[in-house]
Amino acid sequence: MNDALKSFLEGLDSLAQDCESRKGQACSLKELDELRIEFLGRKGKLAQSMGQLGRLDATEKPAGGKKANEVKQCITTLLDAWQAELSQAESGRALSRFDPTMPGRRPWAGSLHPVTLVMDEICDVLTGLGFEHAAGPEVENDWNNFEALNIPPEHPARDMQDTLYVSERIVLRTHTSPMQIRSMLKRQPPLAVIAPGKVYRRDSDLTHTPMFHQIEGLLVDHNVSMGDLRGTLTAFVRQLFGARTEVRFRPSFFPFTEPSAEVDISCVLCGGAGSRDGSTCRVCKGTGWVEILGCGMVDPNVFRSVGYDAELYTGFAFGLGIERVAMLKYGIGDLRMFFENDVRFLEQFA
Numbered sequence: 001m002n003d004a005l006k007s008f009l010e011g012l013d014s015l016a017q018d019c020e021s022r023k024g025q026a027c028s029l030k031e032l033d034e035l036r037i038e039f040l041g042r043k044g045k046l047a048q049s050m051g052q053l054g055r056l057d058a059t060e061k062p063a064g065g066k067k068a069n070e071v072k073q074c075i076t077t078l079l080d081a082w083q084a085e086l087s088q089a090e091s092g093r094a095l096s097r098f099d100p101t102m103p104g105r106r107p108w109a110g111s112l113h114p115v116t117l118v119m120d121e122i123c124d125v126l127t128g129l130g131f132e133h134a135a136g137p138e139v140e141n142d143w144n145n146f147e148a149l150n151i152p153p154e155h156p157a158r159d160m161q162d163t164l165y166v167s168e169r170i171v172l173r174t175h176t177s178p179m180q181i182r183s184m185l186k187r188q189p190p191l192a193v194i195a196p197g198k199v200y201r202r203d204s205d206l207t208h209t210p211m212f213h214q215i216e217g218l219l220v221d222h223n224v225s226m227g228d229l230r231g232t233l234t235a236f237v238r239q240l241f242g243a244r245t246e247v248r249f250r251p252s253f254f255p256f257t258e259p260s261a262e263v264d265i266s267c268v269l270c271g272g273a274g275s276r277d278g279s280t281c282r283v284c285k286g287t288g289w290v291e292i293l294g295c296g297m298v299d300p301n302v303f304r305s306v307g308y309d310a311e312l313y314t315g316f317a318f319g320l321g322i323e324r325v326a327m328l329k330y331g332i333g334d335l336r337m338f339f340e341n342d343v344r345f346l347e348q349f350a
């Protein structure tokens, strides 16, 4: 055996010994990985020794190659054994850190949107008073949304500024009132329906969003009076805002009701005093009242458009904005909160 082969084989032997002596150095899987790279990596110690193989005589290369493979196998076996030991130790340590007496983590639960909560509550109260639920399309024809509700073509409510048109005769409903028409066309009195849902307007600023929610109410029968309207709405509002809530009817105008009124309730924040802690109430601006809905006795023209006999029947209707009620009930100061979907806001309603 010549010197070159001899020193090649010795080098490989000492490599194996070197590796074996380093056991204490690998105390973690990470350190062991480093050791593996040092010995078996692409530029590691074994690869460097193998580089010398080229210098051997052609007749000695097979012996050199064989030895190199043995040493590689030997080092691999060593490192694998250490790895098995270390991973067992590490999972043991992880287990001893696990405290089975700790309370578990609760799964994240969603919550209903405040608009949904208020919508559901309003529907519950009104169905409790005997109203039936009705649903209709958000894409509505001009006749249902305007004409049949006694809103003639020149009426300002039709202005391009308010209405989102799909085509000349088709609109996104600007209110839930067309559900009055759809309900009456479907059947004859007596009838008491509510229709909650989305409505759309070309309006977007601090206090208006292009989409918001309303609920419509309609009751038609023989001898329905303004007293019935007042009694119904007072009961409704008191269930929603509390039994001590004061109710006030203020004369107003809507094309589809005559007479018409807007309903105010005593302020939810100051209770009607107009001031709180010595300063003007920010919700009612000192008046003691907040507006909550529009209502009135169904205009005979509306009955005529659906073929009801206006001499035989009378009825009342009302409509209110859900976001507005939610703001009053929960003391939310900014309409945009409803549409930003910030979880920090939403999770308060869980």
Ligand code: DAH
Residues within 6 Å of the ligand: 174, 175, 176, 177, 216, 217, 254, 256, 257, 293, 294, 295, 296, 317, 318, 319, 320
């Ligand atoms: N539709 C009206 C609006 O969007 C609300 C309304 C007022 C509905 C009076 C009614 C009513 O049924 O009688 O502002």
